[in-house]
Amino acid sequence: MFPWILFGLIAVPLVLIAFAASRRRTAAGEQVDAEDQQEVEKEFAEAEAYEAKWREQDKERYRQERLP
Secondary structure, X not given: OHHHHHHHHHHHHHHHHHHHXXXXXXXXXXXXXXXXXXXXXXXXXXXXXXXXXXXXXXXXXXXXXXXX
16 A cells, blocks of 8 residues: 555656646747748648648549449
């Protein structure tokens, strides 16, 4: 039983401290300036345009396939 008490008194607080530190680091890393935000929005717009183009091509390909 003694090893479980040590585990609870040592390992659990260390895990909680590591979790809190990683959350803080992630929150600090998510700060985005206006230029980066514009770049992200541009990339999303390009991706959406490509997806729309791909869907149209897929519809045409589906229409051209002969179903058994």
